[in-house]
Amino acid sequence: MTEGPYKLPKGWRWVRLGEVAYRESKTIKPAEEPSKIFRYLGMEHLDAGQWEEPIYVELEGAMIKSQAIMFYPGMVLYGKLRPYLNKVVIPTVEGVASTEFVPLLTHNNFLIPEYLGAYLRSPFFVSYASRNTSGSRQPRVQFGAFWDALIPLPPISEQKRIVERINDLFSRIREAKRLRQEAQQEAERLWQSVLADTFPKPGTKLPNGWQWVKLGEVFEFQQGAAMSPKRRQRRNPKPFLRTRNILWGYVDVNTVDEMDFTDEEVEKLRLQPGDLLVCEGGDVGKTAIWEGSLRIMLYQNHIHRLRARDSSVEPRFVMYWMQAAYKVFIAYQGAESRTAIPNLSGRRLKEFLIPLCILSEQKKIVTYLEAVQEKIKTLRQSQSQVNSEIQFLENTILEKAFRGDL
Numbered sequence: 001m002t003e004g005p006y007k008l009p010k011g012w013r014w015v016r017l018g019e020v021a022y023r024e025s026k027t028i029k030p031a032e033e034p035s036k037i038f039r040y041l042g043m044e045h046l047d048a049g050q051w052e053e054p055i056y057v058e059l060e061g062a063m064i065k066s067q068a069i070m071f072y073p074g075m076v077l078y079g080k081l082r083p084y085l086n087k088v089v090i091p092t093v094e095g096v097a098s099t100e101f102v103p104l105l106t107h108n109n110f111l112i113p114e115y116l117g118a119y120l121r122s123p124f125f126v127s128y129a130s131r132n133t134s135g136s137r138q139p140r141v142q143f144g145a146f147w148d149a150l151i152p153l154p155p156i157s158e159q160k161r162i163v164e165r166i167n168d169l170f171s172r173i174r175e176a177k178r179l180r181q182e183a184q185q186e187a188e189r190l191w192q193s194v195l196a197d198t199f200p201k202p203g204t205k206l207p208n209g210w211q212w213v214k215l216g217e218v219f220e221f222q223q224g225a226a227m228s229p230k231r232r233q234r235r236n237p238k239p240f241l242r243t244r245n246i247l248w249g250y251v252d253v254n255t256v257d258e259m260d261f262t263d264e265e266v267e268k269l270r271l272q273p274g275d276l277l278v279c280e281g282g283d284v285g286k287t288a289i290w291e292g293s294l295r296i297m298l299y300q301n302h303i304h305r306l307r308a309r310d311s312s313v314e315p316r317f318v319m320y321w322m323q324a325a326y327k328v329f330i331a332y333q334g335a336e337s338r339t340a341i342p343n344l345s346g347r348r349l350k351e352f353l354i355p356l357c358i359l360s361e362q363k364k365i366v367t368y369l370e371a372v373q374e375k376i377k378t379l380r381q382s383q384s385q386v387n388s389e390i391q392f393l394e395n396t397i398l399e400k401a402f403r404g405d406l
Contacts, residue, residue: 004150005124009404012154018147020111024103026070028096034062039095041077048085049121049394051170056095068096069103076104076117080141083129088120102146111151115159118166119151122398152402162401169397173390180386187376187383194372195324198365200355202331210357216350218313219276219306223346224269224299231259238266240298243282248323249373251277251288253297261298269298269305276306276315278322281343285332287322289315304346317362320369321354 004014030038039056046054071077072094079087081100090113097103106113119125132145154162200206224240225231237258245252261269271277273292279285281302290297299305308315325331332352356362400406 002150004152006403008152009154011158012152012404014150015110015153016147017149017151020151020153021076021104021106021116024069024075024105026103027067027099028070029067030059030061030064030096032061034060036061038064038068039093040064040068041071041089041091041095041097041101043079043081043085043087043098043100046079046087046089048087049391050087050089051121052174053092054089056093064096067099069099069101071095071097071101071103074105074113076106076113076120077101078104078120080146082139083133083141084126086121086126088117090114090117100140110153110156112156112159112163114163114167116151118163118398119402122402123395124399124402125149125151152404154404162406165406166397166401170394173394176386176390180383180390183383184380187379191372191376192328194369195320196328198369199321199324199329202325202329202353206355207357209361210355212353213356214350215306215318215352215354218309218354218356219318220309221346221350222269222305222307223280224301224303224305225259225261225265226301227259231261233260235260236262236266238296238298239294240300241271241277241303242300243279243286243302246277246279246282246286246288246303248286248327249288249319251290251293253293256294256297266296266298271297271299271305272307274308274315276308276319278304278306278344278349280304280345280349284342284344285322285326287319287326289319302343304344304349312359313356314359314362314366316366316370318354320366325352325354 002014002016008014030036030040037058037060040059041054041056045057071091073092075091077089077091077097079085079100080102104113104116106116128149129141129146130139132142133139134142200210206212227242238261239256239258240261241251241253242257245256271290271292273290275290276287277290277299278287279302306315306318326333357365397406
């Protein structure tokens with residue numbers, strides 16, 4: 001009898017995965033049937049830890065360039081690429097899938113597919129598979145270790161009971177996830193509603209004391225430095241922001257790149273607290289404030305730096321207006337160039353009209369919006385905590401299931 005890492009209930013036994021399951025090796029080249037429509041499943045179509053069946057993509061054969069595996073109901077598809085992503089699905093339809101999936105069939109006298117699928121998602125197996133990979137950038141499970149993996153095997157009747165219990169508990173968890181997602185969407189709707197109520201809608205009459213001004217009238221503009229291999233010589237490396245660091249309302253400095261800058265460029269492009277940063281490319285128009293969290297920070301050429309010409313404008317007021325303009329009023333869409341990669345030139349950005357009131361009122365509005373943001377942030381943090389608790393609950397259920405404690 002095979003020894004396992006923990007004691008099993010009476011009637012259970014440890015077996016090797018290769019003793020109770022095998023690989024189905026049917027493949028096809030869809031491009032050889034260009035006019036046929038295939039249900040296709042790629043790794044990108046399955047969320048990590050997803051329990052419900054994914055939505056399959058219908059593609060013509062010519063659009064699936066490489067070889068694909070065939071799948072049908074009763075199989076277990078296991079994602080061998082980056083096993084820590086925990087991508088496993090039991091299809092209920094026929095189709096073809098990426099070769100990053102391993103199509104598994106079970107010896108039904110010993111193992112039912114639903115039990116195997118649940119076990120492949122369990123923390124014990126995910127940890128085992130993640131330790132037995134080859135390749136550093138694209139780690140994949142080693143097949144020798146995969147087939148040698150231990151699986152706790154109860155009688156068929158007990159497997160069915162466990163699967164039924166897991167499905168019941170996970171259906172309740174899915175409902176909790178749905179409610180959490182609705183709460184997140186409600187938080188975003190609340191924020192957009194607040195922005196809509198705070199700022200005047202373009203084309204409507206402005207409140208007394210407000211006026212429309214061009215961004216170029218109240219801000220000095222400076223675009224950043226272009227990235228290139230020549231700037232990777234480590235001669236004078238400095239941290240710089242890319243468009244991916246600019247999020248709506250704040251700058252993410254958790255991952256910051258470096259490249260070489262001349263002393264003159266450092267002097268010219270060094271950010272100061274209060275600088276307004278607007279994305280030229282990527283998510284065009286995305287705007288944030290540099291708070292000065294790092295002593296030296298520069299920026300790339302796909303970011304516009306706006307620095308207030310004088311103290312008559314509060315940059316945070318304009319940052320919030322940019323969110324309202326882009327996400328609520330849809331005021332500036334179409335201003336970007338219609339090239340293969342849309343971008344917002346400094347010339348066009350300078351022409352953007354913004355509603356401006358006196359400085360004291362700008363500051364009052366900023367204080368109010370920051371207070372609302374803080375409440376929404378607290379709400380989102382609580383939702384994030386719920387998400388962590390749900391993940392912990394899922395893992396606990398699976399751990400108990402395969403110890404015979406569920």
